[in-house]
Amino acid sequence: MELFEARNVNKVFASTQALTDVSISVKEQSIFGLLGPNGAGKTTLIRIINQITAPDTGEIFLAGKQMTRADISKIGYLPEERGLYKKMKIGEQAIYLAQLKGMSRGDAVRNLKLWFEKFDIMTWWNKKVEELSKGMQQKVQFVTTVVHRPKLLIFDEPFSGFDPINANLLKSEILKLREDGATIIFSTHNMGSVEELCDNIALINKSVKIEDGPTDAIREKYKSNIFDISYSGNYAEVDRVLGSQYKIIEHAESEKGNTLKVQYLNGNSNNDLIKALMPVAEIRAFEELIPSMNDVFIKAVEEANRS
Structure with missing residues (x-):
């Protein structure tokens, strides 16, 4: 069963064609790689899924129903351009972001502390974001992305800035999230991670989807x-x-x-x-x-x- 589907999506910004008749289908409880060179249209599609912008034509569906703004709470989005409030304490900021996704304060605190303990970052709870390294900040943002247990997770360059040890930790957690029922779309230029993690991929180039299918089958096709x-x-x-x-x-x-x-x-x-x-x-x-x-x-x- 498909959890997410985009059908014939087109998007133009001024004179730039960002997406041209792009369709993708993401199976439930799978990891889907959205690939392409810089400027290909990947981020535009991700922004459309997150209801940040709308397609000019085409439709997007979640669990078989056309998506609306009310579906945002069912999505966890880790953008490539990270954004945390640098002067705010990490624990309070994480609680605030979890509440924006519909969690009660009590549930947010309980679930966040589980994640902070799993990532060995409880000592950061009362620190300000500006006190942390880039990699540490990204750990926090990953936690705030997944804490409300969304149906669909979207990671844009999730391994950027991580050392190999923490990158492996993140890969392990992504696989566990899939095992626990999450469906994941992730965009990256790290092709090694695609081979390790992705069940299926779509490759977009100059706004057009040029490849789509199971990762192993596409590798076989190009042998x-x-x-x-x-x-x-x-x-x-x-x-x-x-x-x-x-x-x-x-x-x-x-x-x-x-x-x-x-x-x-x-x-x-x-x-x-x-x-x-x-x-x-x-x-x-x-x-x-x-x-x-x-x-x-x-x-x-x-x-x-x-x-």
Whole structure:
């Protein structure tokens, strides 16, 4: 079941087309990556979801119903541009922000203290925001984003400013939130995080959605049929049997054995490559190279820009 859906959303600012007929569908209790270069339209779509601005045409739905401003309390939004009141004490500020999302003061205090203890930040409760580092401030803002247990969480560059230890802590908490029933949209340029966390992605470029689907399927789509092979045998014979059907990208020989990086051409299969090598080489390892999300991102955007 889809928790969130955008249908044929268009948005123009003055003479700039920010979104062009963009549709996405986010399944309940999944993590959805909203990707694209700077200026592609991601933030505009996020602002539309949060009812900060409205689409010129198109519709957005939450749990099967067209969204209204009343749905804002069901959303938790961590913007890329963080914003906390620097002179206000952290505990009181967190309570205030939780109450804006509809929580009573008592529930806010109780839930916030659970989160502050989980993040080991209870000692910050009576400190002012300006006393904290950027990373510490972002921990607080993450807590205020999730404390009211919204159905839909939207994180815009959530790992920005975090050291590796705290980034891993945040990843762990995002996965737990999904396990506990949350649906998550997150926008990031950290493609490693996309591979680790996202079930599905949409890639937007110059206001247009150019890719959409399961993360693994999209990586599979952009593979180049390249294999890393370790073998023992005579390279001249290997080169001969591969012939014009295969492209040898790299070759190395050492006392430990020989390695090849091979790309197969003309619709050949993995088994065809193995069969070609078996008469002249002992295959020790055979691994297909699936592109990373970073490779996919670059290739998809370059292809879109050429078309």
